[in-house]
Amino acid sequence: MTITLTVNGVPYTRDAAENKTLLHFLREDLGLTGTKEGCGMGECGACTVFLNGRTVNSCCVLAVEADGASIETIEGEAGPAGLSEIQKAFDRNHAVQCGFCTPGMILSVKELLKAKPKPTVAEIKEAIEGNFCRCTGYEQIVEAVLDVTGQGTGKGRLDHV
Amino acid sequence: MVHEFQYRAPSSRPELLALLQEHGTSAKVLAGGTDLLPNIRMGIAKPAYVVDCKRLPEADRLVFSPSEGLRIGHGVTISAILRDRTVRERFPLLAEAAHELASHQVRNRATVAGNVVNASPCSDMALPLLCLDAEAVLASVSGERTVSFREFFTGPKATVMKPGEFLAEIRVPAAAADRKGRYAKLKRVKGHDLGIVGVLLASAPDGLRAAVSSAAPTPVLVSGIDASLDAQAVDALVQKAIKPIDDVRCTAEYRRYMVGAFIRRLLPEVNR
Numbered sequence: 001m002t003i004t005l006t007v008n009g010v011p012y013t014r015d016a017a018e019n020k021t022l023l024h025f026l027r028e029d030l031g032l033t034g035t036k037e038g039c040g041m042g043e044c045g046a047c048t049v050f051l052n053g054r055t056v057n058s059c060c061v062l063a064v065e066a067d068g069a070s071i072e073t074i075e076g077e078a079g080p081a082g083l084s085e086i087q088k089a090f091d092r093n094h095a096v097q098c099g100f101c102t103p104g105m106i107l108s109v110k111e112l113l114k115a116k117p118k119p120t121v122a123e124i125k126e127a128i129e130g131n132f133c134r135c136t137g138y139e140q141i142v143e144a145v146l147d148v149t150g151q152g153t154g155k156g157r158l159d160h161v
Numbered sequence: 162m163v164h165e166f167q168y169r170a171p172s173s174r175p176e177l178l179a180l181l182q183e184h185g186t187s188a189k190v191l192a193g194g195t196d197l198l199p200n201i202r203m204g205i206a207k208p209a210y211v212v213d214c215k216r217l218p219e220a221d222r223l224v225f226s227p228s229e230g231l232r233i234g235h236g237v238t239i240s241a242i243l244r245d246r247t248v249r250e251r252f253p254l255l256a257e258a259a260h261e262l263a264s265h266q267v268r269n270r271a272t273v274a275g276n277v278v279n280a281s282p283c284s285d286m287a288l289p290l291l292c293l294d295a296e297a298v299l300a301s302v303s304g305e306r307t308v309s310f311r312e313f314f315t316g317p318k319a320t321v322m323k324p325g326e327f328l329a330e331i332r333v334p335a336a337a338a339d340r341k342g343r344y345a346k347l348k349r350v351k352g353h354d355l356g357i358v359g360v361l362l363a364s365a366p367d368g369l370r371a372a373v374s375s376a377a378p379t380p381v382l383v384s385g386i387d388a389s390l391d392a393q394a395v396d397a398l399v400q401k402a403i404k405p406i407d408d409v410r411c412t413a414e415y416r417r418y419m420v421g422a423f424i425r426r427l428l429p430e431v432n433r
Contacts, residue, residue: 001168018168018211021198041199042267043353054240054269060198061270064168065191065213108265129353130264 003067007032008076016063023047025063026073034074034103038132045131048104049073055111057130074103077110086110089148090141097135105131109145118149162202170213174300177214178327182302184210185324191215192236192275195267214327222330225251231333239268239276239286252333254289254363257344261285264353274328277313280320280379287314287380288344288361288372293337300329307332314379340365343430345423346374349410358405358416360423362431364388369395369431371424376403376416388432392425399424 004013007030016025023040026032026049035058038046042060049058050072077084083091086106096102105128112119112127119127124145125138133141146152171177181188189208191197192215200206214220220236225247233242242248242259249256255273262268262276262285276286277297289295290310297308299322313320322328342363348354359374369386383402386395405416 019162019165019201021162040202042195042263045264045266048266051269055266056270057195057266060193060195060267062168062191062194062198062211064170065194065215067170111265127265129351130266 001064001067003064005066005069005071007071008073018062018064020063021059022049022051022061022063022066022071023058025066026058026071029063032073032075036100036103038100043130043132044101045104045108045128046101048107048131050107050111055107072107074106077106085148086113086144089144089152093140093144093147093152095136095140095144101131101133101135105133105141109141109148112145113149118151119145121146162198164201164204164207166201166208166211168211168213170216172216172218174217174219174327174329177212177217178300178302178325180210180212181327182325184212188212190278190327192278193238193267193271195263195271196275196279219330223248225335225338227335229332230335230337233273233331233333235272235274235327235329235331237273239263239271239273240265242273243268251338252289252293252340254292254340254342254344254361255286255333257342258285258289258361261344261346261356261359267353273331277310277331278320278322278328280314280316280318282317282377282379283356283359283375284380285346285356285359285374288359288374289342289363290331290333291372291380291382292342292361292363292365292370293333293340295331295333295337297328298330298332299326301326305329311382316378337365341431342370343427345427347419347423355410357410358419358423360399360420360427362424362427364431371395371399373399373403373420375410376405376420378404392421392428395428396421396424 036046038044040059042057047058188210191211191213215236222234223237225231239259273286344361346359347357361372363370367385369388371383373381405413407413
C-alpha cells in the first residue's frame with residue numbers, strides 16, 4: 001500500500017507492506033535508525049515517537065495506519081543550532097549510559113514538558129514509566145529533567161554514582 | 162511482522178460492517194493496536210484481515226448530554242478520557258481507572274472499546290463501566306443491539322459479541338453521573354505493569370459497589386452492598402463473588418488477601 005506521511009517536517013511517499021510496523025518503516029525504509037526496537041511489544045518505550053502530536057510506541061502502530069500522519073522522531077530533536085535543551089540537559093547530567101532508551105526517553109520528556117513546564121519528581125517518574133532504562137537507575141534522567149526545567153542544582157547531583 | 166494479513170481502513174460504518182460480515186472470524190478489528198499487534202507478532206492472533214476502525218468519522222466522538230448520558234465512540238483513547246473535563250468532573254471513576262492503565266504511550270493509543278472487547282480479566286476500564294451501569298452498543302449488518310456490561314463478559318478473553326459484530330459505542334447513563342469511588346491496583350512495580358488484582362469501590366444509589374479485576378474469569382461486580390457495613394463484612398460479600406486462580410503472577414490466596422486489603426484501605430475514603 002502506498003502511504004504518504006511527514007517525518008520531522010519532511011514529506012515522504014513510499015510503498016509499505018501492510019504488516020510492517022511504523023518502527024520498522026522508519027528504520028528500514030527511511031533509514032531513521034534513531035528510533036530503537038527494544039521489546040517490540042509496547043512495554044519498553046525504546047521505539048517512542050510522536051504521532052500527530054502524541055507519543056506512541058511505534059512498534060504497536062502499522063506503517064499503513066500512519067498514512068497521512070505527522071511523525072516526529074529523535075532525528076528531529078536537534079535543530080540547526082545543535083542539540084535541544086532536553087538533549088543538553090541529558091548530556092550535562094550523565095543521563096545517558098548505553099543510550100538505547102535515550103531517544104524514547106527524550107521524546108517522553110518532551111511530551112511531559114509540553115503539558116507541565118515545571119514537573120515535580122513524581123510527575124517526571126510517571127511520565128517516563130513507559131520508558132525502561134536498564135543502566136542509570138533513572139536518577140540522572142530525573143535530574144536532567146529537573147535541570148532543564150530550572151529546578152536542578154545546575155551541576156548534576158552525582159553523589160550516588 | 163512475520164504473519165501476513167490484508168489491511169482495510171473503511172471510512173464508514175456500513176463499509177466496516179460489510180467487511181466484518183464477509184470475513185467473519187478471519188477478520189480482526191484494529192483500534193489502538195496495543196494488544197492486537199503484539200498478539201500478531203507473538204503468533205497468538207493470525208487474522209487474514211485487519212480492519213482499522215479509526216477512519217470512521219464518529220470514531221473519536223466523546224459527548225455528554227443530560228438526555229443521552231455519556232457516549233464514548235469506539236476510537237476514544239484512554240488519554241482522551243483523561244483529558245476530557247466533563248469525564249473528569251462528572252464520571253471520575255472512568256478517569257480513576259484510565260489513569261492506572263499502562264503507560265503514557267499506550268494510553269495515547271489504546272481505546273476504551275478495545276480494552277473491554279479484549280475482555281481480559283485484568284481490564285482496567287471494565288471496572289468503572291460496571292459500576293456506572295454502562296452499555297455496549299453492538300452493531301452488525303443486521304442492526305444494533307445494546308448489552309449491559311453486566312452481561313457482556315463471558316470468560317477470559319470472551320464476550321457475548323458474535324462474529325460480524327462491532328462495538329460501535331459505549332453508553333454511560335446520565336443517571337450514573339457524579340458517582341464517586343476509588344480504585345486500587347496491585348502491580349509488581351509502581352509504573353507500567355499488568356494488574357495482579359484490582360478493586361474499584363464506588364457509591365451508587367442502591368448502596369456500595371465493588372468491581373474487581375484479575376480475580377475471576379471475568380471482571381466481577383458486586384452491587385447493592387449495605388453502605389453501613391464494615392470492611393470485613395464488605396470483604397466477605399466480595400470474596401463470595403470472586404474465583405481467583407494461581408498463575409505466573411501470584412497465588413489465588415494472595416489475590417484473595419489483597420482484595421480484602423484494598424477494601425479495608427478504600428472503604429474509609431469512599432464513605433467519607
